[in-house]
Structure formats: structure tokens, C-alpha cells
């Protein structure tokens with residue numbers, strides 16, 4: 001099949017630069033790894049930047065399908081170029097053009113990017129997440145029943161940007177101000193869950209499968225997965241253990257929590273749920289990542305490997321699960 005890998009690396013080709021530039025990207029190495037894996041899987045691969053030129057490039061690469069067939073797929077690695085809706089831009093254009101793609105749809109990216117909305121949805125489903133409030137400004141009222149230490153984070157950022165642990169009201173208000181100044185956004189204030197950190201990778205649709213949990217091992221303070229850790233500039237190594245040392249019952253419970261979270265926000269094909277366990281072992285969902293890391297030392301890839309899917313097999317499996325999903329849709333549509 002024709003598979004177009006679309007990513008954001010260097011191109012800034014938009015009509016105007018407007019809104020906050022995107023801070024995230026999949027590395028060139030990961031993009032090459034994915035391209036090579038897809039080629040090994042027998043696909044005809046074409047790769048290009050997700051900018052304003054994608055429509056003409058896709059039209060050229062994927063000639064329109066005969067009714068009821070798929071002319072090709074996109075492997076979407078676009079975090080976007082700019083703006084608050086950046087994860088949604090490429091899936092939105094693909095949806096409009098009728099091009100199948102691997103990964104979640106724009107509506108889900110919108111929900112998952114907003115940690116407050118995610119927490120409201122999962123709380124409504126009865127799933128555990130740290131107690132929280134939202135502060136618009138540093139002088140906003142504070143929910144009275146929250147216990148320090150607290151975590152402050154921008155409600156719609158990623159990579160631990162702007163996140164800090166605070167132990168008193170002065171630090172809290174300073175953190176809220178810093179977040180507003182840097183990101184012009186509201187602050188999610190959460191109780192700090194003092195305990196282990198677990199990532200659960202998810203793969204597939206109806207039913208989605210939870211991969212073996214991965215534990216992040218912090219050997220020293222801060223016991224927080226920081227921006228610097230994520231980009232390997234912290235000077236420390238946070239080891240990832242898979243499967244996490246959990247009992248069978250704990251594993252099943254945490255995997256079910258991850259599955260319920262995935263379904264609650266309507267993810268497709270793959271995602272990763274970040275969870276903390278308190279000292280008694282009770283799990284709390286921190287967030288769901290609708291565009292999880294796919295480099296070789298990311299939790300999702302480690303978990304897939306533990307399940308018997310090496311990198312090449314995992315990447316090709318993602319295309320398969322997305323393809324199966326579209327085949328179902330095409331059959332439904334042509335039956336109408």
C-alpha cells in the first residue's frame with residue numbers, strides 16, 4: 001500500500017506565523033526509523049512535511065480511489081507548526097480530503113490536549129485522577145480542600161513544560177503567574193501523587209489492547225519526569241522497566257484504567273496513558289497522550305517489544321489496525 005509519512009521538522013510553510021510555535025517534534029532519526037520499517041513491511045513510502053503544501057503532494061502521491069477502495073494511508077507524525085489546535089491541523093485536513101490516516105481524529109486530539117477536559121471526562125466516568133482545580137490568574141480563588149504539595153501545569157501543554165511542584169500558597173501563585181506569562185493559558189492545579197509512575201501503552205480498536213505497563217524509575221529527586229529528562233539534557237537517566245513490578249491483579253486493574261481512559265476520549269489506533277500510584281498502590285490518571293513518543297526508548301515502543309512486537313513489527317501493526325478500521329468504514333459507506 002502507499003503510505004505517506006507526514007511530519008513537522010523544519011518547514012514553517014504557512015500563510016502567516018500566528019499563535020504559539022509548536023515546541024514538539026518527532027526526531028529525524030525516528031522519522032527515518034518509521035519510514036524504513038514501513039518499507040520493510042512492503043509499503044511504498046513517501047515522506048514530507050505537514051505544512052500548507054500537503055494537499056497537492058498527497059493528491060499527486062495517492063491518485064483518488066475507485067469507489068469502495070483505499071488509495072493509500074497517511075502515517076501521521078504531525079504535532080503541528082503553530083497554534084493551540086496544532087495536533088488537529090493535519091488530521092483535520094486529511095479528514096476533509098478523505099484520506100485515511102494512522103492515529104486519533106481531530107476531535108480526540110482536542111480533548112486529549114486539554115488536560116482539564118480530559119480529567120472532567122474521566123472523572124464523570126468514575127475513573128480516578130488527582131484532585132484538581134483550575135486557576136486563571138495568580139490572584140484567582142483556590143479550592144479550599146486541596147493538600148500541599150501540589151503540581152501546577154499549563155492546562156494544554158506537553159513535555160512537562162511549565163510544570164512545577166509547589167509546597168505553599170506563595171509558590172502556587174508564582175507558578176500560576178509564570179504559566180500565564182509564558183503560555184497565556186490557565187493553570188491546572190493538582191494534588192501531587194507521591195509514589196510510583198507507570199505508563200500504559202494502548203494498541204488497536206474494538207477491542208483496544210493494553211500493553212504491559214512500563215515503570216519510570218527515579219533514583220533521585222525530583223521524582224517528576226521533567227522536560228530535561230524527556231529531552232535527555234537533565235544529566236540523569238530515568239530508567240524504564242517493563243513489565244513494571246506489579247502483581248497480576250494490579251497490572252490488570254491499571255491496564256483496565258488505561259483502556260477506559262482511551263475509550264472515554266475516543267482514541268484511535270494507539271495512545272499512552274500516564275499514571276501515578278500513591279503509597280497504597282491506588283492508581284490515578286495524569287493524562288492521555290494522543291500523539292505518544294515513538295522513538296526506540298519511548299515507553300510505548302518498549303512495551304510493544306515486551307509483547308513480542310519489535311519496532312518494525314509495531315509500526316506496521318499500527319498501519320494494519322488503522323487499515324482495518326477504515327475497511328470497516330468503507331464497507332459501511334458503500335452499503336448505504
Ligand SMILES: Nc1ncnc2c1ncn2[C@@H]1O[C@H](COP(=O)(O)OP(=O)(O)O)[C@@H](O)[C@H]1O
Nearest residue numbers: 130151158159160190191192193224225274286
Ligand atoms: N499530580 C501529579 N502528581 C505527581 N507527579 C505528577 C503529577 N502531575 C504531573 N506529574 C509529573 O509530571 C510529569 C508530566 O506531567 P503530565 O501530566 O504527564 O504532563 P505532560 O507529560 O503532558 O507534560 C509526569 O510524568 C509526572 O512525573
Ligand SMILES: [Mg+2]
Nearest residue numbers: 159274286287
Ligand atoms: Mg505525560
